[in-house]
Amino acid sequence: MSAVSSAPKATVASRRFTVWVASRTNLMILAFGVLVLLVLIVFPLFGPTNWTRRLIDFFSYLALAQLWNLMLGYAGLISVGQQGFIGIGAYTLWLFSDIIGIHPLISVVFAAAAGVIIAFPAAALVFRLKGGYLAIGTWVIAEIMRLIVANIKRTGGGSGITIQATSRLAQTLGDAAWYSRVYWWGLAAALIAIAVVYLLLRSRTGLGLQAMRDNDLAAESCGVNLWRAKLYTYVIAGGGCALVGAVQAMYSLRVHPGSAFSVNWTAYLIFISVIGGIGTIEGPIIGAIIFYVLRETTSKYGTWYFIALGLIAIIVTVWSPAGIYGWVLKKTKFYLFPLQRRLRLLTEGSESRRTSRAETPEGAVQA
Amino acid sequence: MSLLEIKDLSVFYEDFQALYDISLTVEEGEIFACIGANGAGKSTLLRTIAGVLSARRGHILFDGKPIDHLPPYKRVELGISSVPEGRRVFPSLTVHENLLMGAYRKRKGPWTADAIYELFPLLVPLRKRQASGLSGGEQQALAIGRALMANPRLILMDEVSLGLAPVVIKRIYEAFPTMLANGCTILVVEQDVQHVLTVANHVACFLEGRISLQGVPCELTVDQITAAYFGV
Amino acid sequence: MDWINAIIQGILLGGLYALFAVGLSLVFGTMRLTNLAHGDLTVLPAYIALILVGSANRFNPLYSIPIVMVIMFIVGYLLQRGLLNFVVGRGDIQGVIVTFALSIIIMNGLQEGFTANSQGLDAGKIENLSITISDRLAIGWLPLIIFLMAVVVVAALQLFMGKTKMGRAFRAVSDDQEAARLMGVNTRHIWGVAMGVALLIVSIGGVMMGIRTTFNPMLGSDRLIFAFESVIIGGMGSSWGTLLGGVVLGVAQLLGARAFGPAWQLLVGHVVFVLVLALRPQGFLPKTVTA
Numbered sequence: 001m002s003a004v005s006s007a008p009k010a011t012v013a014s015r016r017f018t019v020w021v022a023s024r025t026n027l028m029i030l031a032f033g034v035l036v037l038l039v040l041i042v043f044p045l046f047g048p049t050n051w052t053r054r055l056i057d058f059f060s061y062l063a064l065a066q067l068w069n070l071m072l073g074y075a076g077l078i079s080v081g082q083q084g085f086i087g088i089g090a091y092t093l094w095l096f097s098d099i100i101g102i103h104p105l106i107s108v109v110f111a112a113a114a115g116v117i118i119a120f121p122a123a124a125l126v127f128r129l130k131g132g133y134l135a136i137g138t139w140v141i142a143e144i145m146r147l148i149v150a151n152i153k154r155t156g157g158g159s160g161i162t163i164q165a166t167s168r169l170a171q172t173l174g175d176a177a178w179y180s181r182v183y184w185w186g187l188a189a190a191l192i193a194i195a196v197v198y199l200l201l202r203s204r205t206g207l208g209l210q211a212m213r214d215n216d217l218a219a220e221s222c223g224v225n226l227w228r229a230k231l232y233t234y235v236i237a238g239g240g241c242a243l244v245g246a247v248q249a250m251y252s253l254r255v256h257p258g259s260a261f262s263v264n265w266t267a268y269l270i271f272i273s274v275i276g277g278i279g280t281i282e283g284p285i286i287g288a289i290i291f292y293v294l295r296e297t298t299s300k301y302g303t304w305y306f307i308a309l310g311l312i313a314i315i316v317t318v319w320s321p322a323g324i325y326g327w328v329l330k331k332t333k334f335y336l337f338p339l340q341r342r343l344r345l346l347t348e349g350s351e352s353r354r355t356s357r358a359e360t361p362e363g364a365v366q367a
Numbered sequence: 368m369s370l371l372e373i374k375d376l377s378v379f380y381e382d383f384q385a386l387y388d389i390s391l392t393v394e395e396g397e398i399f400a401c402i403g404a405n406g407a408g409k410s411t412l413l414r415t416i417a418g419v420l421s422a423r424r425g426h427i428l429f430d431g432k433p434i435d436h437l438p439p440y441k442r443v444e445l446g447i448s449s450v451p452e453g454r455r456v457f458p459s460l461t462v463h464e465n466l467l468m469g470a471y472r473k474r475k476g477p478w479t480a481d482a483i484y485e486l487f488p489l490l491v492p493l494r495k496r497q498a499s500g501l502s503g504g505e506q507q508a509l510a511i512g513r514a515l516m517a518n519p520r521l522i523l524m525d526e527v528s529l530g531l532a533p534v535v536i537k538r539i540y541e542a543f544p545t546m547l548a549n550g551c552t553i554l555v556v557e558q559d560v561q562h563v564l565t566v567a568n569h570v571a572c573f574l575e576g577r578i579s580l581q582g583v584p585c586e587l588t589v590d591q592i593t594a595a596y597f598g599v
Numbered sequence: 600m601d602w603i604n605a606i607i608q609g610i611l612l613g614g615l616y617a618l619f620a621v622g623l624s625l626v627f628g629t630m631r632l633t634n635l636a637h638g639d640l641t642v643l644p645a646y647i648a649l650i651l652v653g654s655a656n657r658f659n660p661l662y663s664i665p666i667v668m669v670i671m672f673i674v675g676y677l678l679q680r681g682l683l684n685f686v687v688g689r690g691d692i693q694g695v696i697v698t699f700a701l702s703i704i705i706m707n708g709l710q711e712g713f714t715a716n717s718q719g720l721d722a723g724k725i726e727n728l729s730i731t732i733s734d735r736l737a738i739g740w741l742p743l744i745i746f747l748m749a750v751v752v753v754a755a756l757q758l759f760m761g762k763t764k765m766g767r768a769f770r771a772v773s774d775d776q777e778a779a780r781l782m783g784v785n786t787r788h789i790w791g792v793a794m795g796v797a798l799l800i801v802s803i804g805g806v807m808m809g810i811r812t813t814f815n816p817m818l819g820s821d822r823l824i825f826a827f828e829s830v831i832i833g834g835m836g837s838s839w840g841t842l843l844g845g846v847v848l849g850v851a852q853l854l855g856a857r858a859f860g861p862a863w864q865l866l867v868g869h870v871v872f873v874l875v876l877a878l879r880p881q882g883f884l885p886k887t888v889t890a
Contacts, residue, residue, distance in 0.1 A: 076692075078692055078695050080635070080695065080699060124877075125873060125876055128876055128877075128880040129831075131631075131633065131691035132631075132632070132633020132635075132691050132695050133627075133633055133827065133831070135633065135635070135695050136633065136635070136824065136827045137827075139820075139823075139824065140824055140827070140828070140869060140873075143824065144869045144870075144873070147865055147866040147869070148866065151862055151863065151866065263820065266699075267699070267703055270696055270699060270700070274696055278692070303707040303708075303710050303711040304707075304711065306703050306704075306706075306707040307703070307704050307707045307708060307711070309700075309703065310700040310701065310703040310704040310707070311700070311704065313696060313697075313700040314682070314696075314697050314700045314701065314704075317686070317693050317696050317697050317700075318685050318686065318693075318697065321693060417781055418780075419777055419780055419781065438780075438785070439780040439781060440780065440783045440784060440785045443781070443782065443783030444783065448781075449781040451777075451781055455775050455777070455778040455781075456778075457771045457774040457778065457779075458774055459770060459773075459774050460767065460770060460771060460774065464767055464770075467767060468767060468768070468771050468779070468782050468784075471764070471768060471784055472782070472783030472784075513782070517782070517783060
């Protein structure tokens with residue numbers, strides 16, 4: 001059985017150890033996951049269009065929640081203003097498609113870039129605040145973006161505007177084909193978000209971010225550059241949310257400041273992250289599924305739907321702050337996307353393995 | 368009946384056990400010293416008595432009555448006052464305001480602000496100064512004065528000599544007899560055994576969460592104490 | 600003259616913002632809780648006044664203010680002890696999430712109970728009464744009263760904090776929660792009182808604004824932002840600073856509206872906020888406490 005350990009065997013004061021990174025069960029899940037992924041990729045080719053459209057929404061929320069989680073769970077940045085970047089992405093898509101004349105499916109890249117670029121000055125301002133006030137600061141930034149866009153007549157002002165390029169494409173290609181293309185961008189957004197979060201956090205910077213979450217001062221004294229790590233997180237999230245905004249714009253074929261910059265986006269992704277579990281990758285996936293099911297079944301009740309979301313979020317936060325996946329973790333200690341490294345001590349000369357302090361997950365790979 | 372009785376007290380910080388089945392008794396009017404190295408559990412004991420920590424097992428009896436489920440402010444009402452580790456005076460309040468805070472839930476008794484200023488004359492010129500601007504020794508005097516303002520029957524002192532010059536420590540210990548004369552029992556925690564053993568009536572030595580030695584200081588040898596302190 | 604009018608109106612508007620802001624910073628100062636539902640809790644009192652006024656005949660809403668203040672104090676105390684005390688001290692994240700969710704609940708609850716339509720409170724003649732200074736300059740009584748209330752509240756708060764036993768307790772709890780507990784302070788009760796006082800203060804502004812103009816369930820978000828901006832511009836930790844911050848914001852907004860048109864009012868305010876944050880992040884009158 002091949003080793004999945006990322007470090008060679010080493011010796012520390014007569015105790016040999018190795019760094020364990022994933023279990024055998026993880027590998028099986030990985031294989032299954034690849035299968036699921038292949039199905040998802042080809043889905044629009046044979047699936048019904050209304051399901052394709054639903055999945056675009058689902059992937060959007062999933063991507064947003066992952067990015068929000070990246071900022072929050074690992075960098076301690078609380079943002080209630082990501083809708084600013086979503087709106088920027090949507091309007092940049094319109095700008096490049098209709099005004100500049102680049103194909104919408106390519107304009108998406110520019111939309112993401114716009115999010116990244118704007119994130120820098122936004123960060124410079126917002127990072128002067130801390131904690132809850134930082135959160136409100138992000139909201140103010142989003143409001144500024146909304147007001148600027150809404151005050152420019154050319155964008156259609158407060159009533160929004162249709163993205164001609166996308167409506168034309170939807171007409172000429174037909175619904176199924178157009179939404180398939182939007183779908184692939186949506187799927188890409190979700191995959192990129194998950195991949196970025198996963199790779200970033202397994203890297204050295206990632207360990208630093210996780211350390212930072214637990215103790216600013218301790219992390220800094222270990223040489224982690226806090227400010228830069230926070231900045232990168234915020235910028236990545238900005239670009240990712242702008243990407244989702246562009247996808248949403250292509251999905252609705254129009255942009256409107258009230259909906260593109262709506263604080264409801266934040267409400268949704270907070271709910272998803274809280275329900276699923278803050279600080280994990282698996283959490284938002286579960287949260288997004290639950291959220292979507294709830295939406296499909298109850299959102300017609302309008303205000304009561306929102307009140308229910310709010311109540312559930314409060315109850316989960318106060319009584320089970322780690323969310324559903326946190327609860328699962330406590331029972332099974334199983335990670336779909338393992339981010340931890342565990343130290344496993346090898347006894348001298350023998351074949352047996354012992355973990356240093358905590359549990360040994362079942363099926364741990366022999367290193 | 369003893370003033371304070373601790374029975375089989377076990378205290379945890381999440382999964383980590385800090386105190387293992389601690390039992391001790393403090394009589395009214397005495398000075399009881401808890402000594403031990405850093406992390407031995409002495410501060411944990413004081414905080415549990417004061418009520419900011421809960422014990423998972425065991426009981427605390429004050430005046431014969433269990434106080435385990437009482438919140439800290441009720442314990443102050445009963446007469447348990449604290450001089451916390453690190454002094455923890457209120458930095459944005461003045462010296463006088465800090466003393467007034469000590470009297471927030473005061474009981475009847477001889478301690479007033481004026482009496483504190485008499486006990487610690489060094490505080491008199493500092494009355495209107497913000498507590499954050501005081502030296503270590505001044506803050507310690509203030510913290511003790513603040514605890515006395517509640518007219519406690521039992522005063523819990525956590526590491527009062529930490530970081531202070533010997534002459535300052537001496538001055539603080541000189542206040543003890545006045546405190547006792549005014550109806551206070553003192554439970555003091557110290558890492559520095561030298562001073563405290565000269566005034567204590569009873570001593571308990573802590574080692575890794577357990578009591579390794581208990582007794583009357585004059586009946587214990589230096590070797591015994593050293594062994595109990597370091598666990599050799 | 601129009602510019603002077605804008606400035607004066609801005610100062611008076613600043614009084615309102617200060618009323619809202621003082622509540623926000625009182626809660627933050629005492630328990631490090633950023634209450635994202637704060638704005639909505641300034642809209643709620645107007646609806647409570649609406650119910651009170653509707654239940655009695657010819658009841659002038661101005662007289663409802665003391666009653667609403669008491670009700671909002673109780674609401675704040677219960678909210679704090681019933682819910683928010685559980686998230687105080689558990690980190691910023693939980694506080695933000697819970698108060699944000701609370702904001703959503705209040706906003707939608709009000710919408711469900713009263714519809715999204717604008718409502719108004721009719722206080723009769725006083726709404727239009729004004730002091731005429733010159734033939735082109737008049738100051739409305741209502742805005743002036745609001746401003747004066749703000750000054751009174753800030754002065755009263757300073758007195759309360761500085762001279763009363765409970766005010767001292769507020770400061771002590773804010774400095775060191777555990778030490779305060781060791782001194783016999785019931786922190787859960789103090790936090791309840793702090794939230795109660797904060798909501799009592801904002802209810803003055805909330806009802807008066809309901810009289811002065813219309814209100815609807817959606818106003819909360821903007822009000823939260825104005826309160827926040829006032830605190831930051833003025834400088835954290837200082838009540839007079841918050842009053843100044845509110846005035847700066849109010850003046851900026853109305854000058855902006857005068858210069859560029861009403862659609863730019865909010866944006867100009869935000870821009871001034873951004874400038875202060877960028878150039879003088881500690882605000883104009885920060886209170887420095889060396890710990």
